[in-house]
Amino acid sequence: MFREKTDLLSPREIGRLYKRISRLKSLALKYKRSEVVQNTLFDISNLAATVEREDEFYSGIQSSLNKLLPADNFFIAILNQITGDLNIPFWVDEKDPHPSELYPLEDISSKLFSGLTGYVLKQKKTLLCDSDKFEELVSSGEIVSRGSDCHLWLGVPIYNGEQAIGVIVVQSYNKEINYGDIEVELMTFISQHISGVIERVQHRHHLEAAIKHRTKELSVAYDKLKQEVTERRRAENLQKSLFEIAELSNSNLDDNTFYAELHRVISHLLPANNCYIGLLDESNRYLQFPFYVSQLNVGAPKRRPFSDGLTEFILKQKKPLLLDNNDIKSLIASKQLYAKAPQLNYTETIYQWIGVPLFIQGIVKGALTIYSFTPSQTYQEKDLDLLTFVSQHIATAIERKLSAESLRQSYEQLEEKVTERTRALAMLNQDLEKEIAQRCKVEQQLVHDASHDTLTGLPNRARFMERLSQGIKHVRRHGLDRFAILFIDLDRFKLINDTLGHLQGDKFLIETARRLNLCIRDNDTLARIGGDEFVILLDSINDTRDAIEVTERILGELSQPYELANQSFTSGASIGISFSSRNSTDTSESILRDADAAMYQAKSNGKGCYVIYDNSISQQKSHDITLEIELREAIAKKALALQYFPVMTLDSEKVIALEPKLYWQHSQLGKIKQAQLNNIAEHCNLTKELDLYLFDQINKDYPKLATVIESHTQLHIEISSEHLKHKHAVRKLKNRIKECYFKPDNLWIFFDEKSFVQDSDSHINTFNMLSKLQLNIGLSAYGSAHSALSCLSFLPLSGLKLDPSYISHLNDPQHKKLLKAHQLAAEALDLTLYVQGVKTEMQRQQLASLGFFAGQGLALGESIKPKTLPIADDDTSLYA
Known part of the structure; x- marks a missing residue:
């Protein structure tokens, strides 16, 4: 049937069928390859996972x-x-x-x-x-x-x-x-x-690898721990044995029981089936054996004279020995053993023998011995060391046992003496109790004085630092709590001491302490840590306002007048404030240092105020330290220069004098003038060095000065009173003045009036000394400290320079009268009067009309400009 149907197909249709079959075969091969690929990839995935x-x-x-x-x-x-x-x-x-x-x-x-x-x-x-x-x-x-x-x-x-x-x-x-x-x-x-x-x-x-390494570590740790456990057990066993020996030494056992117990303790530490103890009598001529035990069941040796047996050999050697049978035979052969008493030799059956000397009261008085008969029971060096260690305690126990009898014998005699002595001591006891009570009172006072200020009764620095350390520890434990430190420096304490005397200064400090106590709470701490420096720890504050409130209250109290030496005296204070923080690096010294730095900032801000510490103060302090180091280097390298400011007549504006001022051309800060240099020098104690440097620079500039100034032109030099505090400093200043190239007639030395008032005696003595050099001495900034006119009458002064503050009030009639009074006083005392700070032409004219002769300032700085000499006419800092 199919063949018939095929015969019906045309050749074209048959060709199509063959092509379709070919495509189907190709597709089948592709699917088969895809299946193989899929299976292969699946195998690779499984392989990767396993x-x-x-x-x-x-x-x-x-x-x-x-x-x-x-x-x-x-x-x-x-x-x-x-x-x-x-x-x-x-x-x-x-x-x-x-x-x-x-x-x-x-x-x-x-x-x-x-x-x-x-x-x-x-x-x-x-x-x-x-x-x-x-x-x-x-x-x-x-x-x-x-x-x-x-x-x-x-x-x-x-x-x-x-x-x-x-x-x-x-x-x-x-x-x-x-x-x-x-x-x-x-x-x-x-x-x-x-x-x-x-x-x-x-x-x-x-x-x-990590597991292997960790396993190895654990194995090593286990072996170490196992060894430690073994050692600890041995140590515990040894400690227990020593404790039992100590108990035996304090017991009242008879001799047989006492030595039997000692043997029991030794047996716990090492084999001691054969053991004996030999002791010398008081004469050291006989040997006795209070304890003896042996596996041979023989009796203890009898008391015998000291001879040359094994026990005597240990006593002579005075050191522990571990001997075997061969060692013993060698000693016998060398006639060190049993040469004198061969009948004592029973060592043929001994396998090993240990002998340890017993030291009683520091000398060898006996021996502890153990030995064995068979190789199954052997001893090693560690056993010798152990028995040697234990023997020290056994010797102590025996010593106590032996001395116990003598103690009991002398006890009755001692008791009678004690009774008699007790009656005598009872009589002395009453006096002793009184003396002890007195001494306790003195000790309590000494302890109090060691931690408190003797003048004010306040805690001193050591006591305050202790309290501050406790506060820091408390804050670290309780993060929400906070405290503050107030660092108080009294502004006029030195002036009170210098003018009213130290007795009034002490009264001033006592009154200040009383006032400060009124401003704080019971849980706060007030302390005096220096001459006029007080500190307060404000405990448990809520915020910054609490500290500021207390600070303002303190400033108000200290600004009230003090009654000292029957007169009213006003003081003030500069206060620095620092606060606790959660910073783990904070210490009592660092927090107090911060408050101190803030206090110095307050003094720089004009005194009578407070400053709260922040990082800028620390940076400024670091900057000041750097500037101090650089200034010292600049002085050493002669890097400071001079400018000369004119002093002129007010009417004709003729230069009659020059005033030299130092300046420093800083690489970063630019030009640093005399006023700034003085501030830096005052903080770092370089004021005297600056003045001496100025004299050297004047001599260096003198050849140029001599070519442009007239022979009668004066030189006005401002000198710090720091030179007058020590004899050596005065001598140096005097030598520099002598070395100055200017004639003494033309040389004027000016000292600040405030410094003169604070230390009049030193200034007067120095003025008298310097006047012998035939130079001119004057006071600058006159009127700022209001020194008594009577002082001027007996001082060797030649002139005065009025404080610049007077010039700023020329329009005030009262100030004009005051200026006129200063002028008349100077004329009466034959003193030349100079005015400082003449800034405007109007001021110059007003002063000239009032009869003033000479002055200096911005209005008088432009008339002289020699090219060969650095006469300054643009530096306003001199007249500020």
Whole structure:
């Protein structure tokens, strides 16, 4: 039937059927290949999940890959993440051996990096390379030819995240074997599994290594712990034995029981089946054996004269010995044993023998001995050391046992003497109790005085620092709590001491302490840590306002007048405030130092105020220290220069004098003028050095000065009163004045009036000394301290310079009267009066109309400008 139907088909239809059959066969082959690919990939996935070693996985990949494509030439290259080296853990090739065999004397990693493998790793892209592509890469210098030539080379990068960590490669030497997109996709899939296996195997390797290392540590720790436990048990056993020996020494046991108990204790520490104790009598001529035990069941030796037996040998040697039978025989042969008394020799059966001398009251009075008869019971050096250690305690116990009897005998006599002595002591006890009570009272007073100020009764610095340390520890434990430190410096204490005397100064401090106590709570701490320095610890404050409120209250109290020496005296204070923080580096010294720094800032701000510490103060303090160091270097290197400011007549504006002022051209701060230099020098105690430097610079400039000034031109020099406080400083100043090139007639030395009032005696003595040099002495800033006119009448003064504050009130009639009074007083005392701070032309004219002769200031600084001399006309700081 079918044949008949086929005969009905046309040749064209038959051709179509053959083509359809051909397509169906091709499709069937494709599906079959897909099934094989799917199964192979599934096998690789299972292999990646179950394999434990990399080489097993790589071998399995190569076997599975051979099912899909020819993979007889297959290798995998992996990059070491730590060293950066490229190595090949798996290699199969028909022609070339493994690179380590191909290049035995060369670096394999660098060889691989220079070839196709390194190219794929650096490009991080799959490369399907034929001979043409290979030649192109070699010609461009991107790779170097390695190994035998192949037909096709396929390399796929292995990724870990976004980082290429290796390459998987197949290659073909047969031109009939070709690779395409399917092979590339297959290799890409395999590379993903390789990355996961590498990470998992490496993780397992590290884990196993860590476990092995930890196991080794635990094993070592276990052995060490086991040894420690053994040692501790031995130590506990030894301690227990020593405790039992100590108890025996204090017991009232008879001799037999006492020595039997000693033997029991020794037996707990080491074998002592054969043991005896030998003791010398009081004459040291006889040896007796209060204890003796032996496995031979023989009786104890009788009391015998001191001879040459084993026991006597130990007593003579005075050191522990461990002897075996051979040692004993050698000693007998050398006639060190039993030469005089051979009848005492029973050592033939002894295997080992230990003898330890017993020191009683510092001398050898006996021996402790143990010995054995068989090799089954042996002793070692550690046993000798143990018995030696225990013997010291046994000797002590025996010593106490022996002395107990003599103590009991003398006890009755002692008791009678004690009774008699007790009656005598009872009579002395009453006097002693009184003396003790008195001494306790004195000690309590000494303890109080050691931690308190003797004048005010307040806690001193040591006591305050102790309280401050406790406060810091409390804040660290209780993070929400807070405290503040107030550092108080009295502004006019030195003036009170200098003018009213130290007795009034003490009264002033006592009254100040009383006022400060009124401003604080009971739980706060007030202390005096210096002459006029007080500190307050404000405990448990809520915020900054609490500290500010107390500070303002203190400033108000201290500003009230003091009644001293039957007159009213007003003082004030500068206060620095610092607060506790949660900073673990805070110490009592650092918090107090911060408050101190804030106090100095308050004094710089004009006194009578307070400043709260912040980082800017610390930075300013650091800046001041740096500036001080730089100033010292500048003085040493002669880096300071002089400017000369004119002193002129007010009517004709003629220069009658020059006033030299130092300045410092700082590399960062620019020009630092005399006023700033004085402030820096005052803080770092360089004031005297600046003045002496000024004299040296004047002599250096003198040749230029001599060419442009007239012979009668004066030189006005401001001198610090610091020179007058010590004899050596006065002597140095006097020598510099003598060395000055200016004639004494033209040389004027001015001292500040405030300093004169504070220390009049030193100034008067120095004025009298300097007046012998025939120079002119004057007071500057006159009127600022209101010194008595009577003082001027007996001082060797030649002139006065009025304080610049007077010039700023020329429009005030009262000030004009005051200026006129100063003028008349100066004329009456034959003193030249100069005015400072003449800033405007109007002021110059007003002063001239009032009859003033000379002055200096901005309005008088422009008339002289010699080119060869640095006469200043633009420095306003001089007249500020």
